[in-house]
Structure formats: structure tokens, C-alpha cells
Amino acid sequence: MSKRLRAPQKASEPVRANRPRAVSELLPAVGGAAFRRFGFVQSSVVSRWPEIVGEKLARACAPESIRFPMGQKQDGTLTLTVRGAHAVMIQHILPDIVERVNRFFGYPAVARVQIRQGEVAGAAAPRRAPPGLRAMPAEMGEGLKTIADPELRAVLESLAAGVAATRALPKVS
Known part of the structure; x- marks a missing residue:
């Protein structure tokens, strides 16, 4: 009788769970990869943007990406998409936005902000008279x-x- 030797499992490999899983268990990993690809280290910056800057500012601007210097995770550049005429207003309150984003991260993640004019997804349409x-x-x-x-x-x-x-x-x- 010959004994078979098993190859030792690597510690970095995830343990397989042969059970049905909820989609919500899988989404953070899937969404995280997509957000990192487009410049977001944390997807929660996008999903919690109204909490970070406030509802009023979230209707006027949205984060597009955060780019960090090579090999660093601080002093990055936040790119904001801003609705047309709101760009001037946003430009005046950029120090407040930088402070709020850095407070959200817990460290000085953002040092600069770039403004790009465009349509903000989820922005409220102009209201019609009742x-x-x-x-x-x-x-x-x-x-x-x-x-x-x-x-x-x-x-x-x-x-x-x-x-x-x-x-x-x-x-x-």
C-alpha cells in the first residue's frame, strides 16, 4: 500500500464554502475591484458621498476618482464632476470638501481637487411648478x-x- 501525500494548502488561498451565498456577500469584493481600477481605493466614498459633503453639495458634484502619487496612499488628487454653473461655488468651498473627505478617510488622503464640468448622476431634475x-x-x-x-x-x-x-x-x- 502506498500512501498519498497531500500538498499543503497555502494560507493565502480562501477556504471554499460549499454553500449558497447571498449576493451581498459577493458584491463588496466585485465592486471593490472595479472601483480600484477606476481610481477609488474605497468604494464607500462614492456610496456615502451625500453623507461626506451633505445632500445639497452631493446634488451639485460627485467624486470621479482619487489618484495617489506612485507608491503612496496619501496626498492624492480628487477629481470631482460638477454640474455646470455650480463649479464656481464648489471652487470656493474646496477647502471644506478636502477637510470632509480627509476626515472620512481618517488621514490626509486628499491634497488637491480637480474640477471637471459635467452631468452628475442622481442629480435632481429641475422642479416644475405645482x-x-x-x-x-x-x-x-x-x-x-x-x-x-x-x-x-x-x-x-x-x-x-x-x-x-x-x-x-x-x-x-
Whole structure:
């Protein structure tokens, strides 16, 4: 009888689990590889961006990539995609964004920020006026019918309907 010798298992190889697994167990590993390929060390920067910079800023900008100097994991360059006219506003608050991202990482991961203008995925579409503003009480419409300019009349009718529909103090934001 000859004895077979087993090859010793390497410690770095994952132990196989012959059981069904939930997709959520597999996704962090799959998503992590894709994010690292495109410049993200942590995918949570993308998924938790509204928590890092706030809901209002997250609607205006989104992280695109973080590039680090060769062989380092700090003092990187964060590339942000910013919606059109918001670029100037974002440029003024870049020190705050850098501070928040570095606080999220726990070390000075980002030293510079590049801004690229473009469409931000998940940004809210412009809101349309509610249908209640189009209806106007009859007593307000009589005085506006004498205005000859149709564009001015439409704006004033919309303003009058908004004032009539408001019961509380106006909200200034």
C-alpha cells in the first residue's frame, strides 16, 4: 500500500464554502475591484458621498476618482464632476470638501481637487411648478386681463396665484 501525500494548502488561498451565498456577500469584493481600477481605493466614498459633503453639495458634484502619487496612499488628487454653473461655488468651498473627505478617510488622503464640468448622476431634475399655481381666483384675473403683453400677463397671473395659494409666511432659503 502506498500512501498519498497531500500538498499543503497555502494560507493565502480562501477556504471554499460549499454553500449558497447571498449576493451581498459577493458584491463588496466585485465592486471593490472595479472601483480600484477606476481610481477609488474605497468604494464607500462614492456610496456615502451625500453623507461626506451633505445632500445639497452631493446634488451639485460627485467624486470621479482619487489618484495617489506612485507608491503612496496619501496626498492624492480628487477629481470631482460638477454640474455646470455650480463649479464656481464648489471652487470656493474646496477647502471644506478636502477637510470632509480627509476626515472620512481618517488621514490626509486628499491634497488637491480637480474640477471637471459635467452631468452628475442622481442629480435632481429641475422642479416644475405645482398644478395649484396655474389656477387663479376669478377676482384676481379681472385686473390682469387689461395687460396687453401676454408674457408679462402670464408671469403676473402666476405670481397672483402663488400669493393666493400661500397661507403661511413665505419661506426664504
